[in-house]
Amino acid sequence: xxxxxxxxxxxxxxxxxxxxxxxxxxxxxxxxxxxxxxxxxxxxxxxxxxxxxxxxxxxxxxxxxxxxxxxxxxxxxxxxxxxxxxxxxxxxxxxxxxxxxxxxxxxxxxxxxxxxxxxxxxxxxxxxxxxxxxxxxxxxxxxxxxxxxxxxxxxxxxxxxxxxxxxxxxxxxxxxxxxxxxxxxxxxxxxxxxxxxxxxxxxxxxxxxxxxxxxxxxxxxxxxxxxxxxxxxxxxxxxxxxxxxxxxxxxxxxxxxxxxxxxxxxxxxxxxxxxxxxxxxxxxxxxxxxxxxxxxxxxxxxxxxxxxxxxxxxxxxxxxxxxxxxxxxxxxxxxxxxxxxxxxxxxxxxxxxxxxxxxxxxxxxxxxxxxxxxxxxxxxxxxxxxxxxxxxxxxxxxxxxxxxxxxxxxxxxxxxxxxxxxxxxxxxxxxxxxxxxxxxxxxxxxxxxxxxxxxxxxxxxxxxxxxxxxxxxxxxxxxxxxxxxxxxxxxxxxxxxxxxxxxxxxxxxxxxxxxxxxxxxxxxxxxxxxxxxxxxxxxxxxxxxxxxxxxxxxxxxxxxxxxxxxxxxxxxxxxxxxxx
Amino acid sequence: xxxxxxxxxxxxxxxxxxxxxxxxxxxxxxxxxxxxxxxxxxxxxxxxxxxxxxxxxxxxxxxxxxxxxxxxxxxxxxxxxxxxx
Numbered sequence: 001x002x003x004x005x006x007x008x009x010x011x012x013x014x015x016x017x018x019x020x021x022x023x024x025x026x027x028x029x030x031x032x033x034x035x036x037x038x039x040x041x042x043x044x045x046x047x048x049x050x051x052x053x054x055x056x057x058x059x060x061x062x063x064x065x066x067x068x069x070x071x072x073x074x075x076x077x078x079x080x081x082x083x084x085x086x087x088x089x090x091x092x093x094x095x096x097x098x099x100x101x102x103x104x105x106x107x108x109x110x111x112x113x114x115x116x117x118x119x120x121x122x123x124x125x126x127x128x129x130x131x132x133x134x135x136x137x138x139x140x141x142x143x144x145x146x147x148x149x150x151x152x153x154x155x156x157x158x159x160x161x162x163x164x165x166x167x168x169x170x171x172x173x174x175x176x177x178x179x180x181x182x183x184x185x186x187x188x189x190x191x192x193x194x195x196x197x198x199x200x201x202x203x204x205x206x207x208x209x210x211x212x213x214x215x216x217x218x219x220x221x222x223x224x225x226x227x228x229x230x231x232x233x234x235x236x237x238x239x240x241x242x243x244x245x246x247x248x249x250x251x252x253x254x255x256x257x258x259x260x261x262x263x264x265x266x267x268x269x270x271x272x273x274x275x276x277x278x279x280x281x282x283x284x285x286x287x288x289x290x291x292x293x294x295x296x297x298x299x300x301x302x303x304x305x306x307x308x309x310x311x312x313x314x315x316x317x318x319x320x321x322x323x324x325x326x327x328x329x330x331x332x333x334x335x336x337x338x339x340x341x342x343x344x345x346x347x348x349x350x351x352x353x354x355x356x357x358x359x360x361x362x363x364x365x366x367x368x369x370x371x372x373x374x375x376x377x378x379x380x381x382x383x384x385x386x387x388x389x390x391x392x393x394x395x396x397x398x399x400x401x402x403x404x405x406x407x408x409x410x411x412x413x414x415x416x417x418x419x420x421x422x423x424x425x426x427x428x429x430x431x432x433x434x435x436x437x438x439x440x441x442x443x444x445x446x447x448x449x450x451x452x453x454x455x456x457x458x459x460x461x462x463x464x465x466x467x468x469x470x471x472x473x474x475x476x477x478x479x480x481x482x483x484x485x486x487x488x489x490x491x492x493x494x495x496x497x498x499x500x501x502x503x504x505x506x507x508x509x510x511x512x513x514x515x516x517x518x519x520x521x522x523x524x525x526x527x528x529x530x531x532x533x534x535x536x537x538x539x540x541x542x543x544x545x546x547x548x549x550x551x552x553x554x555x556x557x558x559x560x561x562x563x564x565x566x567x568x569x570x571x572x573x574x575x576x577x578x579x580x
Numbered sequence: 581x582x583x584x585x586x587x588x589x590x591x592x593x594x595x596x597x598x599x600x601x602x603x604x605x606x607x608x609x610x611x612x613x614x615x616x617x618x619x620x621x622x623x624x625x626x627x628x629x630x631x632x633x634x635x636x637x638x639x640x641x642x643x644x645x646x647x648x649x650x651x652x653x654x655x656x657x658x659x660x661x662x663x664x665x
Binding site: 066071074075077078081082084085088089090093207208210211212213229230231247248249253256257260261264282283284287288290291294295298301302305558561562563564 | 581586589590593596597600601604608609612613614616617620625626627628630631634635636638639640642643645646647649650653654657662664
């Protein structure tokens with residue numbers, strides 16, 4: 001069976017599995033729909049959170065970014081894992097103690113203001129849509145390449161599938177589906193990585209293989225000698241093309257710090273991740289769930305740089321200098337998607353790669369490197385299909401989580417609490433599903449008109465979260481004196497500054513997009529850190545200039561700090577009586 | 581918990597957070613970015629050390645940090661009688 005046939009089989013089988021789980025666990029009440037009845041086991045919750053977390057950006061884009069950025073790509077590796085430390089120690093347990101349904105709800109209660117709640121809702125929607133746009137593009141790419149659909153058809157199909165199981169199951173359906181998706185995703189990522197590691201360096205553990213020495217087969221493929229270190233060979237290949245050495249850093253340190261910080265802090269400010277800690281039974285489960293999430297994420301993230309190294313070395317080695325007529329099969333397969341291409345600038349019929357954009361003849365979109373990897377190394381078609389299914393699982397799981405945030409937010413925080421407070425539980429559930437439908441349609445539209453590459457678009461979402469939610473939630477928990485005026489001002493100034501900077505350089509004046517015109521040399525991907533500092537300054541300044549919060553709010557803040565009061569019969573269930 | 585116990589519990593929590601975040605920052609911003617070039621001069625298991633921290637070492641450290649925090653806080657909860665059953 002060819003790749004296409006295998007892909008149909010494996011992808012359809014995985015979709016049937018996800019829909020089956022969603023049906024079996026479908027939500028029957030609002031508390032089911034929003035927080036899975038708060039009964040998810042922390043290890044499974046960690047696995048689901050990890051899957052929700054690892055989107056098409058992690059699966060497809062990230063290794064591609066490390067492949068073309070060298071060591072600086074680690075800003076994404078560290079940024080997207082380091083944030084879990086922040087979540088575990090600064091946010092998760094306290095928000096779980098608060099224990100309601102959504103992040104805007106927390107902002108509204110903590111800052112004693114429905115205006116704050118609505119502003120928070122708009123921030124959540126802006127962040128989630130930006131993020132989901134990247135996912136839908138990822139889905140479109142996978143379906144276009146492997147199932148022969150156009151990217152447009154792929155996006156629409158993806159949106160329909162996500163809508164179906166997010167709408168049916170709600171948070172409960174999403175959580176258990178994500179456990180299944182993790183298995184598919186991690187198999188799709190690890191199996192090719194292990195094969196490549198063994199082929200190139202003889203090690204079955206990709207993170208170790210990355211530092212290993214070449215086997216005879218690997219040396220032949222890369223035009224090097226057996227026994228040489230893979231990283232040294234890759235450094236030489238990079239230098240030959242005119243790039244700096246792969247293991248060195250290329251961007252300014254400040255920019256790398258800014259990007260890493262924006263991604264770490266943004267992680268701790270993402271509404272669709274924060275709500276994953278509302279679904280466990282106890283406060284201490286929230287801490288361990290964050291830890292387990294990082295375990296499951298780290299399995300992929302420690303493998304990603306290895307995949308990047310393997311892909312970069314092999315893609316260059318099998319293409320650079322080859323006659324165009326003799327291009328490798330993987331290259332020809334991908335040319336149809338227009339994400340891979342050759343333009344004979346010097347007319348010699350050979351494909352030459354170069355760091356100099358004027359001389360470079362070969363373009364390989366970094367988003368496709370992970371997907372193309374098994375084809376570059378001629379792995380069997382079922383492996384290629386598994387990778388496709390894994391990428392789809394990653395994209396769809398995240399898109400579902402995001403849609404749920406949008407749907408829950410609009411239904412719960414806007415329609416019910418502000419517009420129709422006497423709405424019944426059932427009506428709210430229906431409302432949430434209707435909103436999910438519209439959000440899915442809009443997300444599909446964004447997938448068809450994406451503002452950039454998957455990981456870049458996702459990085460912008462992080463910048464927005466870092467500059468709006470993170471400062472306001474952190475101050476809300478740790479500083480009793482933070483007031484509603486401070487929070488509202490901080491969210492608005494943070495998100496407008498960051499969104500404005502990104503829009504200016506990416507949409508309005510892309511001709512100016514470069515280190516010379518950036519503020520302190522910080523790129524749009526990193527500007528969220530500056531936005532965060534701005535928002536912190538605003539919340540401190542404005543809070544001190546306005547009246548202190550009422551005593552009940554200050555007591556609420558204090559009570560978040562303890563898992564339970566010693567005289568209570570139990571943990572959060574007792575808390576629920578007080579807070580509801 | 582009495583107010584004194586609450587204050588004591590919270591102070592302990594904050595000190596744990598401070599130490600863990602100090603390690604978090606030094607392994608990521610320190611070893612993997614600001615001092616990476618200097619560390620690269622050392623080679624460990626085939627990796628330049630700065631590059632290793634940036635791509636593997638920092639992530640492994642984060643894992644240790646979060647599990648250490650879980651253990652510390654569970655112990656603290658037990659000590660103050662607020663461990664949830």
